[in-house]
């Protein structure tokens with residue numbers, strides 16, 4: 749714990765939308781690395797638990813990291829898209845994309861609703877990066893949609909198809925473990 753702050757750069761304030769397993773691990777490690785991080789979720793009970801340092805799921809090593817981030821003041825949580833839009837230089841979308849019932853297709857409704865709510869509020873230069881797993885072709889379509897609804901010429905939207913950061917390594921149990929300190933497993 750207690751890594752030095754990152755080298756100075758344009759990105760200081762990062763948001764993570766969707767604080768399930770993927771989003772909470774990502775948010776906690778970014779805060780540990782020295783960034784100011786705001787996690788956002790539409791589930792108020794989840795946001796309340798995380799804000800109190802209580803994990804709503806089991807992940808070895810993550811709860812101390814969460815509490816360290818909260819104590820440092822670099823990690824906080826909200827249910828407000830407006831706060832997210834005002835806060836972030838960089839937004840990571842980590843909402844769920846479950847398989848639809850009786851189908852091989854992904855249910856992208858969380859992703860669409862998240863992008864719609866965020867996109868209409870973005871009013872300053874920022875970068876939006878998708879970390880949710882999506883079918884090939886979805887990323888480009890969503891990036892195009894985002895640049896239209898945000899009406900911001902300086903907005904850069906990059907929705908990654910599939911898994912951009914760390915591949916399967918970040919998804920195993922103990923994803924909150926020491927390997928996570930390697931920058932290339934956090935974001936690239």
Ligand SMILES: NC(=O)c1ccc[n+]([C@@H]2O[C@H](COP(=O)([O-])OP(=O)(O)OC[C@H]3O[C@@H](n4cnc5c(N)ncnc54)[C@H](O)[C@@H]3O)[C@@H](O)[C@H]2O)c1
Nearest residue numbers: 766767768769770789790791843844845858862880881919
């Ligand atoms: N957990 C894993 O091991 C794993 C493995 C492979 C891929 N993934 C991918 O990572 C992504 C997230 O997975 P997860 O397991 O963290 O999902 P999850 O269901 O645990 O978490 C999703 C979170 O997003 C929140 N959410 C839903 N709609 C929202 C919205 N509009 N705005 C903000 N928050 C919203 C939900 O309340 C929930 O807390 C998915 O695409 C999944 O396929 C996860």
